[in-house]
Amino acid sequence: MSTMLPSRRGVLAGAALLASGAPALADPRYDAVLWRGESKPPVDARAYASLSAAVAAAPANGAKPFRILVTRGLWDEQVVIDKPFVHLVGEDRKASVISHLAASGLTAPDGKRWGTFRTPTLFVRAPDFAASNLTIQNAFDGLAEMTKPGGLHSHDGAGPQAVALMLDKGSDRARLREVDILSYQDTLFPDAGSSLFERCLITGSYDFIFGAGRALFRHCEIRSRPRPVDPVEGYIVAPSTPIDQPVGFVFHQCRLTKDAGTRRASVYLGRPWRPSSQFPDGRYGDPKYVGMSAFIDCWLDDHIAPEGWTQMWYTGKDGNPRTMLQPEDARFSQFRLSGPGGAGSFKRGRWLSASEAAALVAVGV
Incomplete structure (x- = not known):
């Protein structure tokens, strides 16, 4: 070859x-904000208790940025970005955390192993996605898993693979x-x-x-x-x-x-x-x-x-x-x-x- x-x-x-x-990331206006609690959010935008709910509010065929402010906190969920021009902007790079725990060899809620391709914390399946000033993580502790007796290992068919971000079909x-x-x-x-x-x-x-x-x-x-x-x-x-x-x-x-x-x-x-x-x-x-x-x-x-x-x-x-x-x-x-x-x-x-x-x-x- x-x-x-x-x-x-x-x-x-x-x-x-x-x-x-x-896409540009400097526009200070927001269309949605992730916010828990009863006090007023830090920006003038509709508040959502989860990132999935905020993404669902974005236009299905949007042609301009739909900006979501990810405030400080651990936002623990598995999320699919299936709308175009979704832009995530963190309030704090280290403290605005989108997180989920899944690994290939672990059992998922449906009773089957996750498998690598189902583990991502964040799936992007639409064009013109953007993110800035935040953290995207898979919270699975691979080091602890591999060093414990009977733990998952890379040579196993379904081991400690744990994806944080996947740019999937439809992303561009x-x-x-x-x-x-x-x-x-x-x-x-x-x-x-x-x-x-x-x-x-x-x-x-x-x-x-x-x-x-x-x-x-x-x-x-x-x-x-x-x-x-x-x-x-x-x-x-x-x-x-x-x-x-x-x-x-x-x-x-x-x-x-x-x-x-x-x-x-x-x-x-x-x-x-x-x-x-x-x-x-x-x-x-x-x-x-x-x-x-x-x-x-x-x-x-x-x-x-x-x-x-x-x-x-x-x-x-x-x-x-x-x-x-x-x-x-x-x-x-x-x-x-x-x-x-x-x-x-x-x-x-x-x-x-x-x-x-x-x-x-x-x-x-």
């Missing part, structure tokens, strides 16, 4: 999709600015459309930014968390980018940091996720998924493995569930890295030229 990067024209076309229609032109997105495994799932993350904090350990969407991360902190039960602490990205899509996950001027206890040289930048599809001759890894990700002008702490990138298994056409997709068969690259983990030459992943790197971050100029 070809490992050539897409053409400059293709990259710019993909990058333009990330930038187009990005999503924009998040100064948002903390917190979990432990499979934290952020940009699986559809284009999205822009600016000055955000994203935490996790295994595959904690994954999916098939187009996403630009600009001036973000990507923080790895420790996994004392595993020899490898984790993988930052696991893109499943379709081969005909030139842009997957691009990180520009980001900082790759670590929590205390994360071991040196133990975290890979990423691995290529190849989901399975149903074909006439069976169900197996779909060759159309060839992950794309690039780290450009980023600072890396010493937890990043010297190989840079690594392999990931998928179900082969012969039914072998441990067929390996190598990083050389994906579209993984980097340019001008710095810090303790970026000072050397990675053994895997392609080094970009200056012009190739500029094409990938053209959305930011």
Whole structure:
């Protein structure tokens, strides 16, 4: 399979999709406010006791921002954003928290296991979503779970995967600015459309930014968390980018940091996720998924493995569930890295030229 990067024209076309229609977040007026209690809300807007109720009040076919003020507090619910132009604005980045607890291997209210794709705290299924100055988290404590006897583990079919935010089918032109997105495994799932993350904090350990969407991360902190039960602490990205899509996950001027206890040289930048599809001759890894990700002008702490990138298994056409997709068969690259983990030459992943790197971050100029 070809490992050539897409053409400059293709990259710019993909990058333009990330930038187009990005909503502004500076308008001080609000259409709804999350508010509990009997006193008057801090803004002149209709009050709702839950985020789901406030979203339900948004126009079904809105063409301008419907702004919801998320006041300080823990707003514990699983929420679907299925209306266009819903904008969430937090009163306080650390104290305005949208939260829910669900993990793949736990039992859901319907008596079945949650499974990864049902765990997100926040699903976005409509275009032109925006969020700023708040926290979105999955409250499942992955570290505590994996370190207790009989706990859930990543190698299980249904383990500690716990998504905080999913950009699902229908999402496009999503924009998040100064948002903390917190979990432990499979934290952020940009699986559809284009999205822009600016000055955000994203935490996790295994595959904690994954999916098939187009996403630009600009001036973000990507923080790895420790996994004392595993020899490898984790993988930052696991893109499943379709081969005909030139842009997957691009990180520009980001900082790759670590929590205390994360071991040196133990975290890979990423691995290529190849989901399975149903074909006439069976169900197996779909060759159309060839992950794309690039780290450009980023600072890396010493937890990043010297190989840079690594392999990931998928179900082969012969039914072998441990067929390996190598990083050389994906579209993984980097340019001008710095810090303790970026000072050397990675053994895997392609080094970009200056012009190739500029094409990938053209959305930011």
